[in-house]
Amino acid sequence: MSFLKKSPWIIHYDGSSCNGCDIEVLACLTPLYDIERFGIINTGNPKHADVFLITGTINEQNVEVVHNIYNQMPDPKVVAAIGICATSGGIFRECYNVKGGVDTTIPVDIYIPGCAVRPEAIIDGVVAALGVLEKKAEALKAMKASA
């Protein structure tokens, strides 16, 4: 049995979000939703994190930052794009400085659309991400065994 599902630690990065989805992510930590019930901790440190939550579009300035955070996270890890801007670029898709959704830069496992996303949807998305995390952990184990 894997313990990944029981203690997914998240890191949250605000791309160029309007802060709407951002605040909803933080709302998940408040007494009303209290995601610590599921062992979820907002770490703020990529090296301790398992789940990478991104809100907002990727633009020319933050693309390096997103790459950097992603590369610093130890395997197994999953990425969840939160909000319509992060999933596809949303209404900012055509902007001159915007590259598009998060999947233009790093591989995304879970898309959670909405504007702004409701905390229930975020929790649902993170729980779905845990299934992906579990599969990745198994794949990593199989790779280790064969190596």
Add this chain to the structure above:
Amino acid sequence: MKTALCVVAWVVLAPFIGGLLAGADRIITARMQSRVGPPLFQPFYDVLKLFGKRGVVVNGYQNFYMICFLAFVVVTGALFFSGGDLLLTIFALTVAGVFFALGAYSPNSPYSNIGAERELLQMMSYEPVLIIAALGMFMVTKSWHVHDILAFQKPLFVFLPGVFLAFLFILTIKLRKSPFDLSTSHHGHQELVKGATTEFSGSALAIIEISHWYENVLLMGFVYLFFAFNWVVAIFAVVVAYIVEILVDNTYARLTWRFTVKSSWIVGGILGVVNLFVIAFLVK
């Protein structure tokens, strides 16, 4: 034989007690913030998960230092719980702290370097009070050995109220709780990320976590000594002390290192040293 049994019990049981303490801490903290909080066994899930993660290593020696940290904390506790010399215990604990700081220095990251420097400053703040506590116990019981202090029939707390209060003050530093969680901040999104533990991941982080569990149990052992005349009272005192620490953790924001050093020296100096002088005149 009894000594060996005590050592084995410490090595095997302490991480379980420490983990349960950490779990209870998280639930009580959550209730204080009107949340439900994680399950009681959450710290164990976290550590077991961390062992399954890949470790990212910046400097080849950084994980070695943390293994030394764990080893010295275990040795310290073994000295303490087998009834050994209290002074030796305190010095061994210092060595463990030095390894922790060395480990934090080694990855050369700004956050963990600041964490390591703050760790050294914290050691500077709490060391004098630890020595004063050991000295006070020696002056009352006429022995440096833990088994003699345990066998002392009168309540040590009555002789050393000032020393006990000073010890409670530095306990906040040792337990790495607010307002003195300078070196490894407990909550994310802060000025030094995770301080000394920022660059540790996977099993190295799990080892640090387990070392903290050992350390916390050892510190609770120190609190126990003050009330050792009656084990029911002593355990009650330990529980109350831990809950007070959690309350302090939840009601104070982090203070600066200047305030930490100054306040712990002033509190330790006034409460501890005055208490020692009184003891020196009263207990002949």
